[in-house]
Amino acid sequence: MYDVIIIGAGVIGALTARELSRYELDVLVLEKESDVSCGASKANSGIIHGGFDAKHGKIKSEFVREGNQLFDELEEELNFGFRRCGSFVLAFSEEERQKLLNLYDNGIKNGVNDLSIIDRESVLKLEPHINPDVKYALHCPSAGVASPYELVIAAAENAVTNGVHLLLNHEVLSISSNVEYYSVHTQNMIFQSRVVINSTGVNSDKVAQMVGDNSFSIIPRRGEYILLNKSEGRLLNKVLFQAPKKNGKGILVTKTFHGNLMLGPNAQEILNPDDVSTNLEILEQIVTTARKTLPSFDIKKTIRSYAGIRATSSTYDFVIGRYNNSNFINAAGIDSPGLTSSPAIAKYLVRLVEECGLNLKEKKHFDPNRKAIIVKKQNHFGGSIDNEDPSKNIICRCEIVTEAEIIDALSRGLYVDSLDAVKRRTRAGMGPCQGTFCGPRVSQLISKNNKIPIEKVTQRGKGSSSLPHREDKQFWKKLEKMNSESL
Ligand SMILES: Cc1cc2nc3c(=O)[nH]c(=O)nc-3n(C[C@H](O)[C@H](O)[C@H](O)COP(=O)(O)OP(=O)(O)OC[C@H]3O[C@@H](n4cnc5c(N)ncnc54)[C@H](O)[C@@H]3O)c2cc1C
Secondary structure (H helix, E strand, C coil): CCCEEEEEHHHHHHHHHHHCCEEECCCCCCCCCCCCCCCCCCCCCCCCCCCCCCCCCHHHHHHHHHHHHHHHHHHHHCCEEEECCCCCECCCCCCHHHHHHHHHHHHHHHCCCCCEEEEEHHHHHHHHHCCCHHHHHECCCCEEEHHHHHHHHHHHHHHHHHCCEEEEECCCCCEEECCCCEECCCCCCCCEEEEEEECHHHHHHHHHHHCCCCCEEEEEEEEEEEEEHHHHHHHCCEEEEEEEEEEEEEEEEECCCCEEEEEEECCCCCCCCCCCCCCCCHHCCCCHHHHCCCCCCCHHHHEEEEEEEEEEEEECCCEEEEEEHHCEEEEECCCCCCHHHHHHHHHHHHHHHHHCCCCCCCCCCCCCCCCCCCCCCHHHCCCCCCCCCCCCCCCCCCCEHHHHHHHHHCCCCCCCEEEEEHHHHCCCCCCCCCCCHHHHHHHHHHHHHCCHHHCCCCCCCCCCCCCCCCCCHHHHHHHHHHHHHCC
């Protein structure tokens, strides 16, 4: 019997688990995938929005500014990667200037107090590579960029350190209830709890329906991206939007927390919420639109394209609250700016848990801190490939990731057994070669550390495979030799 079961370990589930771990409560997180942050929280723009865009009066507008303001403290405690770089919304005509004024007014209503509209000269002084045809920009210095999946990983690690139970590979299939508690069913287990929180992203309508809540549905909206080399990221510092179009914020151009240039996303309603494919025509449109903002990037420096799926609700707003005054709480339909709002939503969900009748007694030994995995390398770092010292032994050449960092990632409270899970924690495989060099070496470290046969190490967790087919005898012989030598 748990006090609270959280279904879904995206940014909402993980941060809520961490908030709840401040109190003397038994908390369980159930996640269907083999790692945390496998939904929208993995593939998004990573922008910590200023808060001027969410239409005043919507539920979103109540969380976004508060969320933005909580990021400095979160970064100090959890070390996931956050930088307050500021944002511009660009206007290329007088008509678009009116849109900036509308955003400005909306921002003031939402409590964003650092907005200003600046002229062309000031824009180009701050960002010299922007299209010189620009006329004005709405400047929001408090916007920022974060590494979204690292935030989820950090919050989940910290929650586990503070006593939360996390079960990966546990998809919730049904929920039944009696007056006192809910029974949450996964494939082989039943868990009981007094309160249930539904933070299942694109599946949140289906999970709500398990308790009879049919009040909303989810419309999956895919957004595609192009990620370029860090050389192109040097062309800018701020998050660059264009004046909003019919479909919302539109294509943005930004430097990710780790310094890559990122272009996207579009917004396309789709039927299959798992369809993260990208499509050439859309990518071409993204490049064309992005060039209006930043004309000079070199598209040949593209590393990869990818897509994320927004869980847009049929109310076109976040769905947050107790269903029919019960102890089933929705944190559903959290599309953009959900990442920004997540720390504020997590705190609000704790208040709802208290409203459900649970006694929130603070823990004496709550530890808010979690150390970074990625170590900043100075010029005198002196690492090399096949160095005997794990802190100097370079496993990933592109991103300069050492054996020590990978072992650290494998030795935290969360079980890590795929190349992508290591990639999200350490950046091994994120660079231009996309893991061609480091993939087998990372596999070997996972196999050795977790004491599992190397062929059990997958690219993305259950149901995926990263390694060549068995027919490639030469590859396998080599790999097995490496493995037996190191085990
Ligand atoms: C293209 C795109 C761009 C975005 N850009 C931004 C941005 O720049 N700034 C911003 O603030 N926000 C942005 N967002 C929004 C932000 O990413 C989301 O609001 C946020 O990640 C939602 O988190 P979540 O925890 O609700 O959902 P998710 O991250 O999707 O997590 C849900 C979790 O539930 C699990 N799950 C589902 N069903 C079950 C089940 N039955 N049993 C167990 N587990 C289950 C899933 O596997 C998943 O891990 C963007 C989103 C997208 C897609």
